[in-house]
Amino acid sequence: MYRGILQDLLSVTVFQESGNHQVVFMQLDLASLKSVRNFAESFLKSEPRLDFSSTMQDGLGMAFGVNHLRLQRCVPSRIINVAALLHRFGNIDFPLLASKKDLVSGQSTWHNFQAYCSSKLCNVLFTRELANRLEGSAVSCYSLHPGQCLRSRGKARSCSLYILIVPFAKLLFLDPEGGSQTTLHCALQEGIEPLSGRYFSNCALQQVGAKGRDDALAKKLWEVSERLSGL
Template sequence: MEQSQSGSMADRTVLITGSTAGIGKATAVGLATMGARVLIIGRDRVRTENTASEILAIGGGPVELFVADMSLQAEVRRLAGEVLQRHARIDVLINNVGGYWNTRHVTPDGLEHTFALNHLAPFLLTNLLLESLKQSAAGRVVTVSSNAQAMGRIDFDDLQGERSYSGARAYNQSKLANVLFTYELARRLQTTSVTANAVHPGLVSTAFGAGDPGRAQRLFVPVLRPFMKSPAQGAATSIHLASAPDLDQMTGRYFAKSKPTRSSKRSYDTLVAARLWEVSADLVGLTAPAANA
């Protein structure tokens, strides 16, 4: 992390999804040690409690834990409700949760798992927490994408992979959706104090995708692992975007190695972004355009 460019996070409340392992956990640790009140989210209560204890043991700021399966819309709504009961103001939301499945899985909501967790969960949670983010003098939404977005394409005729499914294709699409969502959110929030940016963390050595890996992952990850970033290195850009004081006005950008860079040509298609927003709002049951300021 570039400490010289990052500010103190004392009195700042940060919510991080997928924060019991890998990049998310490293992000929570990093921001907590900078003084932030960290709200950590995990699926498993024991792992989430253990993560909270670890952060407190290293002298981190206040930690609160919430348990939710982010692939389920009812759980996302419950989570948002519980957070809002405790906190009228959220300063930073880091949409970190994500996954990869080589075979097609359907959630109880009837949605393809990759699309539901990687895109619809952050889309819904962000919209539900927007009013609390607007209470911050400089609210920030940071969404973790990947350079896989460069290989992604939004297939509106088969968003959920019902006709033809590929784990890689579903993942790439979801990561492009993260960037399109970020840019559209930034446009909708341009008259507010809330910024929205996306992150490429780099190739990081975690257990990501280990539950249902594709052939390429099985073959190449063991070979590449010695050259991958550590979770702490992978978290550096998310931490920078959450904490750097000079980024209060920076919005609608894609960051890698803590610097803004260009994302794929498809990610700048405003018509696709607007259509994806409307389709996503319909899939999660948002009746009002919550992000319109």
């Protein structure tokens, strides 16, 4: 009952914000592979096509895999994964991944930083391998670095500190509009289909780190990810 009420409230809110009666609410928790599978099954039953651009979190790769054929039905299609420049500092320890199902062995601040960098390397490698598997299908894939973006103040930050740092941050960081430009470029720019699997930054093709160009590493990560996802 409560889920139905929540869906109704969300539908009303979305309509008020967008003015569109055709917005469909589907529940998806990217931290749960069960939720991802349920979402994919519901989507495939109800929707004729998929237009999807998002960050690559736990389980998201599986969603792309499940919807793989649906993307091919509505070609030309594009898949865009938001990675980061920090992928260059990433590493994939496959024995650790097999034993702990994680990219790092601890939960310290340094481990969290390592996990972030490594996850972004996974984004780049996933895009590369997916492009190889979709070659000739008219579905193209791109990974990108959006730039460092200035986000709105979180609840945990003090108001006084926020006021002090914002003037300096605006000199160093992009606003949300600026931070979206490379994503929009990959989604909309004509003629970049031959660059499927490649990496973009500042609306231009960029070279990834050496590990991000390793096709054997990309293929192994894909296969391990399939096993970990139960596919």
